[in-house]
Amino acid sequence: MLRSEESKNFSRAADCFLAHFGLNHKLSPARDELFALYRAFTSLPYENVSKIIRTYAPRREGPPEFRTPVEVLEGYLTSRLGGTCFSLTHCLYTLLGYCGFSVWRVLGDMRHGPNIHCAVMVSLEGAEYLCDAGYLLPAPLPIDPRGKSVLKCPLYTYLLEPDKRMPETFNLYTLTHSGESRWRYRIRSRPAGDREFEQHWRSSFSAPMNHQLLLSRNLEDAQVYVHKNHLRLNRPDGRKNSNIRASLGPSIEELFGIEAALVEQARELVEKAREVERMAE
Template identity: 30%
Template sequence: MDVQRYLSRIGFAGPAEAGLDALRSLHTRHLLSVPFENLTVHSGGRVQLHPPLLYDKIVNRRRGGFCYENNGLFSWLLQELGFQVTLLSGQVKSQKTGFYGPPFDHLILMVSLDGQRWLCDVGFGVPGFSAPLSLDTSGPQEQGHRVYRIRPDKEMFFLEWQREENSGADGDWAEIYKFTLEPRRWEDFLEMCQYHQSSPCSIFFCKSLCTVLKPGGRLTYIGRRLIRVVFPTEATELETTTRELKDEEIPGVLAEEFGVVLNSPLIPKDEAITPPPVMY
């Protein structure tokens, strides 16, 4: 790995030292620079969890990836910078079924730093948090207009958030995913990485998507739609606009809005997700 090239890719200009300020900056800069996307799956390719291949894809070719790619490569960067990183297995809650995905459904990171533990995740979509969350408190953790918490229950931890329209002391908490702190290895995620590229029960197989955090909002491509979200401020409310795309427009939109240029033609896809036969 060329660490400086990676840092340049995400626009990180501060001291690359293993401290909390650097961790927060690296996390946020990654989300602002590297899209969460599955376009390899819909342009004739297959994702391979081999670190040098991920580095070439995300850093050299300026692409993005889904959780195994973005978080996997980010863990390598953090280790190179001297951070103590542990791979964790998460299970994402389906908004459609109300159930969770299987184990190894999601790859996330725990960083241990100066006696404290931090949850890092640069490989998630719309509900994702922009800066590391403390694993040492179950109280609310505010990030701009959003509020998160990590609720422990025996050996399990539940990442929860209050949606934009539901925040405040009386707001309801919605579960995003659950996880344990049991250390995992890259190899543990290989089977689920293939599952998400081939199963009609996976959003990554059923829908072509690309999303990236923006200062003050988020930009998302899915199927044949471009969705632009402007986050609320004290003076404004959440604003969402959707633009319908023609097939021939999509490559240009991906290049101009996300910086993503594909080597092979994209086949846009936005099909219904089949509920899995086993519910967790």
């Protein structure tokens, strides 16, 4: 999917991104390098501000274009933007491949429907890893095809286990410190080809999530989550909720580094899109 004419621009953007985090793509692919690169990439937030603007802002006729890996990396470096799961996954897939890793993209199901999630799989030194920047998985998760894989982090413990009913399929759960278990998604380990991946990426532009602001990012021992006008701060000792309607743009700029003007533009576009839909009913 990375067209030849984009290759030079991607090399430039990738090198700038890696240099920003003190990394070098010329190092041999190894476990430590994978974890360091992934840790850097998870600095990109999950946000649909950029997708809302891409979807609803005035543009030429035709469907909205995908945000390219160049746009995603440059968007972070210049405006602290990130992306949603498809743009983040494709960017991470392209970046890891650029750095010499053996990678492929995979599709997954969430409670809202099939093939609405995606991630990157990495084959390295005889092992496979799930890398999911779209869901903000804090680190690559080693996959045990015969049993459970566990990743313990300050906020959650992540548990990945094979689906007993479906071959080459895994279920991801999160466990809180209080012992609460929650199913998050089902992921298939088989590679998703360009056409299949693009098809479901295209479908995501008409998803209900495009009618509401969604942002999330990981901190050292917490997670910040914004849905519409509500802010939630998840910590190991509990949750704190607040309404930021009156200060949405400035609050998101403070928490995520995304310009308040971009946030307000996205909010206005969402409100206009909702009004158009109401008038059409």
